[in-house]
Amino acid sequence: MKNSKLKNSLTALVLLFTLIGFSQDKNPNVVPLEVFYTKIKSQKKPQIIDARGADEFALNHINGAVNFNLQSENYAKHIASLDKSKPVFIYSIGAGRSVALEKELLKNGFKEAYSLEGGIANWIGNGKPFYANPDSYRDKSKLSLTEYNKIIADNNTVLVDIGSKYCAPCKKVKPILETIRAQYGSNLKIVEIELEDSPQVIADLKTINVFPTLLLYKKGKIIFKKEGISDLKNDLDVALN
Known part of the structure; x- marks a missing residue:
């Protein structure tokens, strides 16, 4: 009986520490689409960063976004143009480059930085407004x-x-x-x-x-x-x- 109670207690402790670990791993600045969208809409001039490559950005992006990431040659110039006291909204194809940039900005004095969960797929895939280069989609063989x-x-x-x-x-x-x-x-x-x-x-x-x-x-x-x-x-x- 004692062994059974001890085993149950150990199991409960393992579960508790596992849950704590998961909660610590979750980045609170990676936010769902509606949170990201609502925060952007609350700003008069939102600071939106597309952290993908230049060729990706040229094809499609969120309206009003600028394009750079941690590997960009003009990274310092882009950072200097941002207001550290205002939120920054970042996205990429998923949540890789955007999360890396978000963490770097927060580490360097930015008040708020958010990364979009699901990236551009989530934004476009749920019907939010976006820019698409018309020259890239004129091929009639493309699917309508x-x-x-x-x-x-x-x-x-x-x-x-x-x-x-x-x-x-x-x-x-x-x-x-x-x-x-x-x-x-x-x-x-x-x-x-x-x-x-x-x-x-x-x-x-x-x-x-x-x-x-x-x-x-x-x-x-x-x-x-x-x-x-x-x-x-x-x-x-x-x-x-």
């Missing part, structure tokens, strides 16, 4: 929302992979898709959508929080949604069967 909806309507089972060519995890999805394509053949229609080609489709879906995201449709309805690549092949097999 009308074409997207027709594909969903015309096929019984459709797997949609949504991501970006600049997203490292997204690249790991491609070989898994090839395996799935070979396994299910003509029984499954696979559609791949990238931010660089079809941002408006991603925005219009209003269901994307992170890259990569996979959506499985059956008879026109989403029956499975997968964010990230953890256990992707197994999860897809379960959903498809």
Whole structure:
């Protein structure tokens, strides 16, 4: 009986320290989309930083953002142009470069700095306003929302992979898709959508929080949604069967 009580006490302590560890690891400055958006809207002239590469920024970005990160040659000049007493809002393709910059700014005297959870995928993927370079999307072969909806309507089972060519995890999805394509053949229609080609489709879906995201449709309805690549092949097999 005593051994059982001791074991239970030790288990409870382990759980407590684990939870404490998780809470310490969570960065309070990485905020959800609506918090990020509301804070931006509360500022007359919000300081928004796109921490992606220049080529990514040129294709699409949040309205009013400036583009630099910790590796930029003109980093010091950009920092000097910011007001340390006012909030800074940072995003990237996910939460890598934005978090690194956010931490650096806070360490160097900035009052507030926030990183967007899910990055540009979350912003555009939930229909928030953004700039898209019109010269980059004039190719008529690119997917439109009308074409997207027709594909969903015309096929019984459709797997949609949504991501970006600049997203490292997204690249790991491609070989898994090839395996799935070979396994299910003509029984499954696979559609791949990238931010660089079809941002408006991603925005219009209003269901994307992170890259990569996979959506499985059956008879026109989403029956499975997968964010990230953890256990992707197994999860897809379960959903498809």
